[in-house]
Amino acid sequence: MNIGEVAKRSGLPPKTIRYYEDIELIRPMRHDNGYRVFRETDLHKLAFLGRARTLGFSIEDCRILLSLYEDETRESAQVKALAQDHLTAINDKISQLRAMRETLQELVQSCHGDDRPDCPILSDLSGETADPV
Amino acid sequence: MNIGEVAKRSGLPPKTIRYYEDIELIRPMRHDNGYRVFRETDLHKLAFLGRARTLGFSIEDCRILLSLYEDETRESAQVKALAQDHLTAINDKISQLRAMRETLQELVQSCHGDDRPDCPILSDLSGETADPV
DNA sequence: CTTGAGCTTCCAGCAACTGGAAGGCCTATA
DNA sequence: TATAGGCCTTCCAGTTGCTGGAAGCTCAAG
Numbered sequence: 001m002n003i004g005e006v007a008k009r010s011g012l013p014p015k016t017i018r019y020y021e022d023i024e025l026i027r028p029m030r031h032d033n034g035y036r037v038f039r040e041t042d043l044h045k046l047a048f049l050g051r052a053r054t055l056g057f058s059i060e061d062c063r064i065l066l067s068l069y070e071d072e073t074r075e076s077a078q079v080k081a082l083a084q085d086h087l088t089a090i091n092d093k094i095s096q097l098r099a100m101r102e103t104l105q106e107l108v109q110s111c112h113g114d115d116r117p118d119c120p121i122l123s124d125l126s127g128e129t130a131d132p133v
Numbered sequence: 134m135n136i137g138e139v140a141k142r143s144g145l146p147p148k149t150i151r152y153y154e155d156i157e158l159i160r161p162m163r164h165d166n167g168y169r170v171f172r173e174t175d176l177h178k179l180a181f182l183g184r185a186r187t188l189g190f191s192i193e194d195c196r197i198l199l200s201l202y203e204d205e206t207r208e209s210a211q212v213k214a215l216a217q218d219h220l221t222a223i224n225d226k227i228s229q230l231r232a233m234r235e236t237l238q239e240l241v242q243s244c245h246g247d248d249r250p251d252c253p254i255l256s257d258l259s260g261e262t263a264d265p266v
Numbered sequence: 267c268t269t270g271a272g273c274t275t276c277c278a279g280c281a282a283c284t285g286g287a288a289g290g291c292c293t294a295t296a
Numbered sequence: 297t298a299t300a301g302g303c304c305t306t307c308c309a310g311t312t313g314c315t316g317g318a319a320g321c322t323c324a325a326g
Contacts, residue, residue, distance in 0.1 A: 004272065014273090015315060023313095033322060034274060044259070051258050056233045059313065069255045079254050080246035087237045090230050097227050102191045104220045113213035120213050122202045125184050126177070137303065147304090156282090166291060166302060192282065209271060 001038040010046040017046060025049060025063060057086055134171040141177040150179060158182060158196060190219055 007014045020026050021036070026045050045066065052062045065125040068074045068082075098106060103124075110120045142148045153159050154169070159178050162170040172177075178199065185195045194215060201207045214260075243253045 002273075013315085016313085018274090019314060028156070035322080036273085044209060047260055048258050051260070053313090054233075055237055055258075065255070065258060068252075070258060072250055074250045074252070075248040076244055076250060076252035076254075077246045077248065079243060079252045080244040081205045083237060083241045083244070083254050087234065087241055090234050090237065092233065094227060094230050097189070097223050097230070100187075101220065101223050101227065102221065104188055104216060108213060108216045108220055111209055111213040111216070113210045115208040115210065117205055117207045119201075119207070119209035121209075121216050122198070125181050125188075125198060126202060127180055127184070135304075146284085149282085151305095152283060166304085168291085181326095186282090 001043065002057055003036050003038070006038045006043055006046065009043055010050055012050050020046070020049065023059065025059070025066065055086075056090060061086065134176065136169050136171070139171045139176055139179065142176055143183055145179055145183050153179070153182065156192065158192070158199065188219075189223060194219065 001009075005111045006012075007017060010017070012020075016039055017026075018036075021028060026042050026049075029039070030041050031037050048066060048069065049062050052065055053059075057065065064082060065079070066078055107121045107124055112118075134142075136147045136150055139145075140150060143150070145153075150159075154161060159175050159182075161175050162172070164170050181202065182195050183198065185198055186192075190198065197215060198212070199213055240254045240257055245251075
């Protein structure tokens with residue numbers, strides 16, 4: 001398979017696939033003409049990576065996951081710990097975003113949003129303490 | 134004020150303050166010796182920026198917010214629209230993260246996490262369809 | 267033989283800083 | 297007065313995960 005085909009089948013853009021080779025997540029062979037040759041195992045790895053990235057794992061986590069996947073002597077505890085840490089990080093991010101949302105929502109709601117310059121959003125940002133509702 | 138003082142008072146690290154000058158969010162004066170001189174208005178702007186960044190606004194949004202703040206002929210509708218868009222983006226991100234969390238949580242729960250290699254997390258990533266529970 | 271699609275490499279840029287090196291300045295104390 | 301330290305300066309590089317674009321080679325079709 002050439003890169004275009006693999007891109008279609010894996011759902012990853014060619015640029016990304018080349019990048020993954022660059023950082024040595026995959027190691028496709030080469031044709032005599034310099035073209036990359038992808039085998040089923042390469043495609044499989046790329047799909048694995050795509051899925052892991054969709055779940056938000058970092059590239060370095062992906063590298064570890066891939067190596068665990070290929071290591072028949074792995075302990076599932078290692079995988080679980082990695083996933084658990086990631087889950088915790090995601091939960092932290094959600095909390096942060098929720099805090100932002102809460103504040104923003106209040107500010108947006110309190111702004112009349114017309115042609116007058118008066119604006120509680122800017123007031124808040126500039127450090128004025130909000131009027132008690 | 135020197136940068137250290139401003140850093141303390143604004144809560145932003147000196148590096149970040151220099152960076153903000155670099156991208157022309159602020160324009161502090163200079164002493165003869167080359168040191169930056171910050172006035173109250175600079176400090177005020179930095180606090181504004183810090184707060185806006187905490188709410189997740191991008192630097193470019195911050196630039197716009199700052200210019201709106203300083204524009205007495207602004208219409209609050211402009212500010213509100215910006216904040217509303219940002220709020221929408223945050224909500225999108227939260228949705229994404231929640232989707233990740235849901236999947237991850239299931240996977241983590243289904244993994245026994247012991248010394249055996251068998252692992253539903255890796256199975257999922259590798260494209261095996263999950264066994265119906 | 268030419269055209270166009272597909273492939274190659276390499277370089278640059280995004281966001282928003284952050285770390286570190288090399289060196290100037292300022293103040294206090296011995 | 298010398299020096300030590302702490303603060304300041306600039307500049308360069310690195311972070312994460314790609315993405316865009318340029319220049320150029322290859323391949324298949326007409």
